[in-house]
Amino acid sequence: MTATPGRARPDLLRATLLVLAAACLWGLLGIFGKAAQRLGLGPLEVAFWRAALGGGLYLLHAAVTRAALPRGRDLLFTLLFGVLGVSVFYASYQLAVRAGGASLASVLLYTAPAFVAIMGGLFLQERLGARELGAVLLTLGGVALISLGGGQGVQVSAAALGWGLCAGFTYSLYYLYGKLFFSRYAVPALYGVALPFGALLLAPLTTFSHKSGPAWLLLLTIAVFSTYLAYLAYSAGLKRLPATRTSVIASLEPVVAALLAAALFGEHLSLLALLGAALVVGAALLLSTG
Template sequence: MRQTGLAASAGAAWVLLAACLWGLLGIFGKFTQQEGVSPLEIAFWRALLGGGCFALSAGVRRSTLPRGRDLLITGLFGLGGVSIFYGSYQLAVRAGGASLASVLLYTAPAFVALSGWLFWKERLGLRELGAIALTLSGVALISLGGGSGVQVSVLSLGWGLTAGLTYSLYYLYGRVFFERYDPQALYAVALPVGALGLAPFVSFAHKSPAAWSNLGLIALLCTFAAYSAYSLGLRRLNPTRASVIASIEPVVASLLAALLFAERLSALSLLGAVLVVVAALLLSTAPGPQLQPTTHPDALP
């Protein structure tokens, strides 16, 4: 019993570490943008450098790479789940701020529920419908509330919701492939493809040492290390508890954004953010098919 309790405590610590590392993504992204690097270039280097980390890990683990039709689908996933997701998230950080982007990312479970209903004919019960209603209400309150240092606009909401939508693609892809292959092998393919998809839209700029440092931290800490920590946590903790602990991510992002960039959501926006996170928790902890913790956007890339 004592060993089980210690294992659960260790698992919770790993998940908490992962959530904190994911919460740093928008912070490092904003610092990098202040160094003159565009959002899409940040997304490109995150995909390329992060993909290199996953490829090295998959090679050490001697993981089997997808082939044939599975390779094609993984490549298409790389374009939607990496190119568009990475790019839209950094564009959301530029347009609205790190805290707003992090909160809007948690609209993804609502998109998952809707996609399950559309593509798999999964029933939307009262829990799912209530969570979707909470998500819509939360986004509406954020739109009306605004805040100091936070730019709530059609552009910031659009990019943030696009990030949430493309985050949900991880569920559609993951429910089939994450049981079939080592996820790190899948990321080793998807991330470089995502970088290639971004490359034509990137205007590469001269980067200072500080910019390169931030890009390296995004790839190593916010991408590869965060996923690895979360995986270690899931070996010792059930997925429901892990989902609850991981929901601290937008809290970490918002606190750091307030401290470092003077981003402060208004009381109305904070209420909206709470509704979005509560809706995500309702869907993530629901019985049956759901957005599994192993498909967290920043656990993958």
């Protein structure tokens, strides 16, 4: 049975709202992370609790739905993803927030599509044509302009750029991992293994501090809203929307982060840095319409 046009429109609207919600929740991640760090938590502790609490929610979800967990070789790949896609990614993103600010970290995260284009050509035999090369050059130019532009409340340093690009690179691994496993296992089952393992690896590197009630509330908000619900909303929307439209909507994430960082923390990218940010997001959109 095919869906009628009248039924399809509400479904598309609902899917669009789900992806928009995911983009906003991800845009809040740097804001919540910076607020938690201002309450005395270190970047690695924020990353640890995001992985531990978010992973616990996914594991509970997988248990309730009786989703099959990865085994054998698939389990090994999932654990490796937990190392790079969780431990390194979560830590580098929070370190980028501390070093340069929430808005800068969010923009640099969107270098991920350029890394995807390069790795897709190297490892997945995907076409690396003029569009992909152009997007990579736009991304490089954008990062260069950001490094030269800076801004008020934004610290463009080697550490900020390095951690931000590391976050972009490790975030790009979600695409490669998803290509291999998202059609074979339920997302909560995969994240229910990868996130707790990532938290386990972060634990020895983390200095745990005494946490106030507001600090715990921020950590729970990051885990529930910017991790668990964000990925569920995005995956649900992606099932009913074309990948191109989904990517365009998701690119609102750094816009949300920049606006909130300006309002709450006084972060303002300079005009030159804003141009660089536009090039980075534009490169992501260019790849999404390929």
